[in-house]
Amino acid sequence: MAENKAQNKAASPVSPVYDSLIVGAGISGLAAAIKLRKEGYTDFKIIEKASQVGGTWRENTYPGCGCDVPSSLYSYSFALSSKWSRLFAKQPEILAYLKEVSDDFGITPLIEFNTDLEQARWDDSRDLWVLNTSKGEYLARTVVFATGPITESQIPSLPGLETFKGEMFHSAKWNHDYDLTGKRVAVIGTGASAIQFVPEIQPRVKELFVFQRTAPWVLPKPDLPLSETSKSVIERLPAIQHGWRKAVAGSLNVINFGLRNPNVLKPVSSAARQLLRLQVDDPVLRKAVTPDFTLGCKRILFANNYYPALQAENTSLIPHGLVEVDGNTVIAANGERHEVDVIIWGTGFDVSHPPIGRKVFNAKGERLSDLWKDSSPEAYLGAALADVPNAFLVLGPNVLVYDSFIVLAEAQLDYIIDGLKKIRDRGISRLTIRPSVIEQHNQKVQKHLKGTVFNSGGCKSYYLDQNGRNFAAWPWSLKALKKRLSRFRLKDYEVVYQQQKANRKAA
Numbered sequence: 366m367a368e369n370k371a372q373n374k375a376a377s378p379v380s381p382v383y384d385s386l387i388v389g390a391g392i393s394g395l396a397a398a399i400k401l402r403k404e405g406y407t408d409f410k411i412i413e414k415a416s417q418v419g420g421t422w423r424e425n426t427y428p429g430c431g432c433d434v435p436s437s438l439y440s441y442s443f444a445l446s447s448k449w450s451r452l453f454a455k456q457p458e459i460l461a462y463l464k465e466v467s468d469d470f471g472i473t474p475l476i477e478f479n480t481d482l483e484q485a486r487w488d489d490s491r492d493l494w495v496l497n498t499s500k501g502e503y504l505a506r507t508v509v510f511a512t513g514p515i516t517e518s519q520i521p522s523l524p525g526l527e528t529f530k531g532e533m534f535h536s537a538k539w540n541h542d543y544d545l546t547g548k549r550v551a552v553i554g555t556g557a558s559a560i561q562f563v564p565e566i567q568p569r570v571k572e573l574f575v576f577q578r579t580a581p582w583v584l585p586k587p588d589l590p591l592s593e594t595s596k597s598v599i600e601r602l603p604a605i606q607h608g609w610r611k612a613v614a615g616s617l618n619v620i621n622f623g624l625r626n627p628n629v630l631k632p633v634s635s636a637a638r639q640l641l642r643l644q645v646d647d648p649v650l651r652k653a654v655t656p657d658f659t660l661g662c663k664r665i666l667f668a669n670n671y672y673p674a675l676q677a678e679n680t681s682l683i684p685h686g687l688v689e690v691d692g693n694t695v696i697a698a699n700g701e702r703h704e705v706d707v708i709i710w711g712t713g714f715d716v717s718h719p720p721i722g723r724k725v726f727n728a729k730g731e732r733l734s735d736l737w738k739d740s741s742p743e744a745y746l747g748a749a750l751a752d753v754p755n756a757f758l759v760l761g762p763n764v765l766v767y768d769s770f771i772v773l774a775e776a777q778l779d780y781i782i783d784g785l786k787k788i789r790d791r792g793i794s795r796l797t798i799r800p801s802v803i804e805q806h807n808q809k810v811q812k813h814l815k816g817t818v819f820n821s822g823g824c825k826s827y828y829l830d831q832n833g834r835n836f837a838a839w840p841w842s843l844k845a846l847k848k849r850l851s852r853f854r855l856k857d858y859e860v861v862y863q864q865q866k867a868n869r870k871a872a
């Protein structure tokens with residue numbers, strides 16, 4: 366290996382050739398680096414466009430932002446924390462945790478911050494990746510794209526939007542310099558972010574208009590603060606931490622089973638409807654916030670303060686989408702008009718067109734986003750892409766299980782790093798997923814998704830692309846996903862060995 370490296374470095378006097386480059390220093394990129402280190406890799410870097418780690422938890426700073434999976438599971442298996450101040454941590458704590466993990470595991474010095482990947486191209490003649498970044502060229506034999514599944518905030522283009530003279534921002538780009546106190550505010554959307562920030566801003570604003578196109582299922586959040594005593598007990602008795610993590614994982618497995626077998630969740634929906642009766646007095650408002658699709662079709666939301674905020678004196682729920690803006694007047698689909706000072710977009714993210722597709726070119730020289738233009742991406746186990754050799758994507762298509770994304774990323778990274786090790790240890794110069802493997806895998810995935818609540822629950826969720834194809838969910842259990850990811854089968858890949866290539870050149 367040392368010899369190879371010397372050869373490669375000589376071949377490219379300008380840039381060294383790394384064993385591996387990781388793009389992105391969010392949860393997935395940091396885990397990739399820690400796991401690579403554990404496998405003895407020393408010759409790799411992380412390229413990160415921002416000036417600090419954290420990804421999602423660096424970008425999303427809206428009031429009330431936090432995880433909706435208990436922190437005992439929304440944390441790395443190799444870095445459990447006894448510091449969480451509550452069962453479901455808020456964004457500042459999650460960000461601090463990620464910074465601490467990055468420092469403690471010695472990853473921070475390996476990160477090239479403020480380095481934006483502009484283009485990644487596979488160089489067929491040298492069997493390596495050429496990454497052009499805002500800070501110059503990087504070369505590597507392998508690449509892990511850990512650029513994030515939920516990053517591209519979306520704002521609808523509406524007639525008259527350009528005539529709005531007030532303040533306007535998306536929840537993922539919260540303007541903390543703008544004081545909402547005493548302002549008339551329109552919140553557009555009632556998804557996972559909006560149900561977290563609506564209760565936080567409601568007491569401060571003069572009037573709050575919440576535009577709701579679809580009423581989400583909002584279940585009580587079993588959240589509690591953790592006292593100093595509890596934290597020190599957890600710290601001293603790691604078995605409690607492990608046991609709690611297992612218990613949370615077990616309860617999410619039950620939810621997942623329900624999502625695959627919707628009848629199982631019927632009693633939960635009935636209970637949720639009963640609860641709604643207790644939580645919302647006004648029958649008109651209650652009807653408006655009662656979901657009209659099967660529980661689980663969209664991501665289930667958890668909050669204890671959302672319905673109280675909707676019932677506050679200064680809040681009006683508008684059970685319609687926003688369709689037009691006329692100066693400072695926002696106009697709902699039913700024609701209702703309100704004058705506001707601020708529009709806050711809680712309209713979520715475009716997840717079916719991952720931005721990394723615009724940066725990566727496959728071995729045929731095609732830009733991935735051009736291939737994904739008319740449909741969403743397809744991959745093998747959410748990681749291996751057609752015609753993209755020696756590179757893997759973390760949290761790619763069809764691996765979403767109702768669980769912690771950290772658990773999913775870790776499982777995928779075990780698979781990916783197994784693949785990288787095979788490349789390194791077996792003298793492989795090029796490893797590409799077989800097209801037939803991707804095709805058969807995705808046919809099966811799509812067939813099994815048909816019966817799930819995601820496809821047949823009567824909602825339009827972000828799991829479905831513009832053609833109605835479910836590009837996000839994994840149709841089976843987490844256990845099944847982990848099993849598939851536990852072994853990297855070389856026979857699923859077309860493999861060219863360094864020796865073969867050398868022989869071909871010599872001939």
Ligand SMILES: Cc1cc2nc3c(=O)[nH]c(=O)nc-3n(C[C@H](O)[C@H](O)[C@H](O)COP(=O)(O)OP(=O)(O)OC[C@H]3O[C@@H](n4cnc5c(N)ncnc54)[C@H](O)[C@@H]3O)c2cc1C
Binds near residue numbers: 390392422431514516
């Ligand atoms: C508001 C919000 C709340 C969420 N809550 C939960 C939750 O409760 N539970 C859960 O399981 N999941 C949740 N998620 C999903 C969340 O995205 C994942 O849990 C996780 O943070 C993904 O981590 P990641 O490292 O894969 O991606 P990201 O966190 O998106 O990190 C990607 C990194 O790549 C960098 N990058 C991207 N492009 C480039 C480029 N061209 N060049 C260089 N660097 C680049 C980015 O700057 C970023 O740092 C939430 C998502 C959002 C948006």
